Amino acid sequence: MISSLVLPLLLQSATPYGSPIDPLIRPSAPRSEAPASPPPVKVKSPADIRFNQCIDQAADDPDNGLLAANKWQIEGGGYLARNCLGFAYAEREEWAEAVAAFVLAAEGAEAADDERAAIFWSQAGNAALAGGDHAAALKYLGSALEQNSLDGLLKGEVHLDMARIHVAMDQYDAAKQQFVLVHELVPEDPLGWLLSATLARRMGDLALAKSDIAVAARLAVTDPAIALEAGNIAYEAGDVENARINWEQAVKFGPDSPSASTANHYLGQLQASVAE
Numbered sequence: 001m002i003s004s005l006v007l008p009l010l011l012q013s014a015t016p017y018g019s020p021i022d023p024l025i026r027p028s029a030p031r032s033e034a035p036a037s038p039p040p041v042k043v044k045s046p047a048d049i050r051f052n053q054c055i056d057q058a059a060d061d062p063d064n065g066l067l068a069a070n071k072w073q074i075e076g077g078g079y080l081a082r083n084c085l086g087f088a089y090a091e092r093e094e095w096a097e098a099v100a101a102f103v104l105a106a107e108g109a110e111a112a113d114d115e116r117a118a119i120f121w122s123q124a125g126n127a128a129l130a131g132g133d134h135a136a137a138l139k140y141l142g143s144a145l146e147q148n149s150l151d152g153l154l155k156g157e158v159h160l161d162m163a164r165i166h167v168a169m170d171q172y173d174a175a176k177q178q179f180v181l182v183h184e185l186v187p188e189d190p191l192g193w194l195l196s197a198t199l200a201r202r203m204g205d206l207a208l209a210k211s212d213i214a215v216a217a218r219l220a221v222t223d224p225a226i227a228l229e230a231g232n233i234a235y236e237a238g239d240v241e242n243a244r245i246n247w248e249q250a251v252k253f254g255p256d257s258p259s260a261s262t263a264n265h266y267l268g269q270l271q272a273s274v275a276e
Contacts, residue, residue, distance in 0.1 A: 047077070047078075048080075050080075051083075051084065054068050054072060054081070054084035058084055058087045058088035059091065062088050062091035063088075065087070066088040066089070066092070068084070068088075069081055069085035069087075070085065072084065073085060079105045079106075079107070079109050079120075082102075082108065083101070083116075083120055085101040085105075086098045086099075086100075086101030086123065086124075090102075090123070090130075095127050095128070095132075096131060098123075099124055099131060099133070099140075102120055102121075102123045102127055103124045103140065105120045105123075106120035106123075110147070115149045117147050118144045118145075118148075118149045118150045118154075119144070119150070121140050121143040122140070122141060122144040122150070122154065122161075124140040124143075125137045125140035126141075128140055129161055129164065134169050137161070137165050141158050141161055141162050141165075144158050153185070153186055155185050156186030156189065156192070159178050159181040159182045159185065160178070160182045160186075160189070160195070162178045163175045163178035163179050163195065166178060167195075167199060172199060172203050175199055176196075176199060176200075176203070179192065179196040179199065183196070188219060189219075190215075190216045190220035190223060190226065193212045193215045193216035194212075194213065194216040194223075194226050194229060196208075197209045197210075197211075197213035197229055198229055200212060201232060201233050201236060209233045210233055210237070213226065213229055213230045213233055216229075217230060222253045224249075224250040224251075224254030224257045224259035224260055224263070225254075225257075227246050227249040227263070228246070228247065228259040228260075228262060228263050230246040230249075231243045231244070231245075231246030231247040231250065231263065235266075244270060247264075247266050248263070250262075251263050251267075
């Protein structure tokens with residue numbers, strides 16, 4: 001007889017809701033519509049060249065990147081220098097400082113009618129999410145969407161962050177609405193399907209959970225987190241055999257991953273319950 005030892009553990013998500021956030025969206029040059037004829041070569045301004053160099057330095061060596069960004073800011077680098085400063089702080093996981101710098105960069109870019117303002121606002125929201133300030137994160141992500149300049153992928157990532165915030169705030173219905181937008185904008189993103197499956201399981205909608213996790217598994221066949229969640233869903237549906245199979249796959253796909261550790265724990269409890 002299978003006991004209920006495993007079930008309490010499943011009430012806590014073992015999927016990425018509780019893991020570190022995705023890497024910050026790296027700044028990029030403004031988008032432009034491609035003309036019908038071959039596009040001319042765009043000459044980057046000295047500020048854009050220095051901006052790219054500063055971001056590269058912050059990514060490779062955050063401490064030196066911080067020094068470079070501060071030096072550039074003192075020299076009048078404006079909102080681009082502030083964004084690089086925020087990126088360096090984010091690489092150091094100093095979230096409050098990163099948020100402040102990203103907000104100033106976004107405000108400056110918006111005032112200059114720079115299309116990168118949307119990305120800078122999304123970075124501010126992403127950093128606020130990492131720092132646990134959910135209300136601020138929603139505000140800044142909303143500002144990113146208000147710019148109406150993000151493409152499908154980046155817009156989808158913003159909605160995915162908003163969904164995660166709503167989950168963290170126990171606002172499941174709002175999160176579910178965000179996932180609908182995520183799936184429309186980035187239907188090939190397995191993380192979006194994984195997280196929506198986890199949410200559906202939490203909400204008791206096992207039919208939707210099974211459907212969403214199946215899409216995630218098709219998109220990322222050997223992802224241990226997806227296999228772990230597939231096992232969780234199967235267990236809650238009363239399908240212990242498929243739960244075991246999926247948890248074993250999670251261990252196989254990523255032996256050293258957190259998902260494998262959790263799956264091993266579940267398998268151990270499952271084995272102990274069978275032996276009783």
